[in-house]
Amino acid sequence: MPIQSVSLASESLVYSYSKSFNGFAAKLTKAESEKLSGHESVVSVFPNRLRQLHTTRSWDFIGFPQNVTRTTVESDVIIGMLDSGIWPESQSFNDSGKIIGARFYHAGEDFKNGEIPSPRDSEGHGTHTASTAAGNTVTPASLLGLASGTARGGVPSARIAVYKICWEDGCSDADILAAFDDAIADGVDIISLSVGGWPQDYFEDSIAIGAFHSMKNGILTSNSAGSLNKTLVQGKIVVCNGVNQGTEQVRVGAAGSTMIPPPKTVNLREVAYPFPLPVSILTHADGVDLLEYINSTRYPDLTAPGVDILAAWSEATTITGQNGDTRIVPFNIISGTSMSCPHASAAAAYVKSFHPTWSPAAIKSALMTTARQLSVEDNSDAEFAYGSGQIDPIKAVNPGLVYDAGEIDYVRMLCGQGYNLTQLRLVTGDQSTVCSGTTRTVGDLNYPSFALSYDKPTSITRLFRRTVTNVGPAPTTYKVFIDVPEELEIRVEPEVLFFNETGEKQSFVVIVTAALETSMLSGSFILSNGIHLVRSPVVAFVSGQEDI
Template sequence: MYPFIAGAAAPNTSEGYTSDDSRFCGPGTLDETLVKGKIVFCDYTTYIEGPVEAGAVGVVVQSGRYKDYAFTYGLPLSNLNLNDGRNVLNYVNLTENPTATIFKTTVEDDQFAPFVVTFSSRGPNPATPDILKPDLTAPGVDILAAWSEAVPLTETEDDTRVVSYNIISGTSMSCPHATGAAAYVKSFHPTWSPAAIKSALMTTAFPMSSENNLEAEFAYGAGHINPAQAAQPGLVYDAGEIDYVKFLCGQGYTPKQLNLITESNFTCSEETNGTVWDLNYPSFTLSTSPGNSITRVFHRTVTNVGSPVSTYKAVVNAPPGLIIQVQPSVLSFKSLGQKLTFVVTVGAEIGNSMISGSLIWDDGVHQVRSPIVAYASLVE
């Protein structure tokens, strides 16, 4: 057990700091003579330098953050939610000689995993509400990877520890997983376009679920990447430069904006104006204002990359409030590379939340799954 002190009770007054400063434990705000050898309680901190330079032996933080992931710090540190933090702070303030200890971190299995961590951004897509974002999910929590020995373990000046491997969390950890999965798919299919590879990753992803129906696909997109399955997706939704030009023209982009994006002299016309619902994307999304009903028609084309002769049947999952019609409902292919077009009509009655279903093209071997999302948009 170590002596326990609140950061607010140990301001570095010689440097002009008050308890309003030291309660957050920022660099230079703590009085070393009061903090050294003790565990310090910080109301909220993104810093570890303050307690480290003041000689603390540990830190307890009340922040409400980091409830589903962890970081490595230069000192033993325990993150508490706001309720627990308030109780601990009361103990520190109301006890004559408060003491504390910080036990070694333990790891527990989470029955709800995999789920999307709190730090990951959510949809909907603010620029184009009728394209689902994110596209898919990849591992990004507590990832073990090589670490430069030129950088300290915690990237802080006071931390002199050097390691060859480290464990960190972030979307910057998820991105390399998705990139590696894309490279893996491309190693089997070197001529595939970026759109075809994205389609393979999205339509073979593990479906995920969420207790919060207000986020669902806005958290995980098509699901969790499944690289082994993505190498043989069966069908792909392919798209090229002209498809995206048509989409941008339909979105009202000017010739100058098009040139900045494409670095080509494209111009928009009636022939090149497309709609967002006809972009050959592996997901289907429609938005409307709260309380309205809506119907959208999506035109899609799939390319056969599975068995030369194959027949796919449409399997629709439509919960109450969502009507999904697919025409034709059977796609019969006679060769590899053959393209077939179909139309999906989606009708929805939307309150103030999201309704989601799916379309799966199934040939008995491949299940090519696309999420279908209808939601109430607050974007005008």
């Protein structure tokens, strides 16, 4: 290659990912990117999209008190926080060895006014999420006297590794992948990422790519399902399940909001609400009809606290971050799935401290199958709305059974989605990867939840294969218990599972028949030995997409 070409290539290169997976970010013309995408050794070429941050007594609220049983191993657990940085002077991090490393990434050309070219947090978001996950116990803590009490992280003895990827404009794919590359190489135990964007193909999704390689290295990635996206909702009417103050809608530039109250709500015509933007409040029945019309088809794995969370805040910004606000505070109260994510990350770290050798899939299974089922009265969409349920870290330490999975299981899932062998071998780095001989579908990923979909209301039947591992005492016997509405039928074969040893695996099939006359049906089944309740949600919905 001529010296001039080498020089031009060097100038175009933004990042080279080589520590944990192979790839690079570069400034390319459309013609160059198209030519590169056709190369036999390239899996995918995609633009550097910007993703958005998903923006205390919450631990007590989920039954996880301050005096919960802990292991000494907790202090060895490292949570990698991929966010907007951290404010290290906060009392929540005032512990020798709490923050064990900090990096920052900026693929953009220039820093904007107010942005700090270091791992320091100029927005507050990263400080808030880090302290929620692993902040020290701080008393007293409040926001200008509000919510006065003790602020603490879920795993206060755990360590924090900081990877600042988010700036005023958002969080770029190039920076996200660079942070994943470093975090994996650094050997973190959990990656917490309160960041997201519109769903992309797996091989064009920086978070999916990073999470896959994290999984290969035994690292669980905890990612929030999503809050309001400024770009998508600006100037739009936002539909909210529940009645809230409207502050989040104002923050992201919504033109107004339609709110759906829970059932058995008092007569709202007799209540005055001071909203900062135009709002219409429907009856619960009309709201259910509206949600069915909208027909959302994304549902979470787990639910965790995310409303009015008090946690540490950066003193490089104000309470609101808006012009004219001069209030600097050490703690702030904010809401969103961003706040839910570090709760789930801390719960995963807590389970990891008791079971250091468990795989990411086993830890996730433990959290999902022991989660608390939420009230149908307050959640009319049931499992479709809250997934497996609300996290219960204490129960997750002793789940009884786990649905385990490793790299080969995820490769088979990708095979079932039609990805070709060349792509898969490049992603895995293993030339022996094969798809032939497998007739399994995407729905056969050994996952603790079940979903089936169709493009129009009809009666459908699907079969799913699963394997569970006994992580409790043996011998033991598990029986099946089913909880479904009339329109949904679940059969589990065999109905009884016998385990003679700890670590023993047993396989079974789940046959689901759904009479889809509405847009969504949900239920669950439980495997129980009289001590452990291993619960899995089952959802059927109209979407036009393949089974999940």
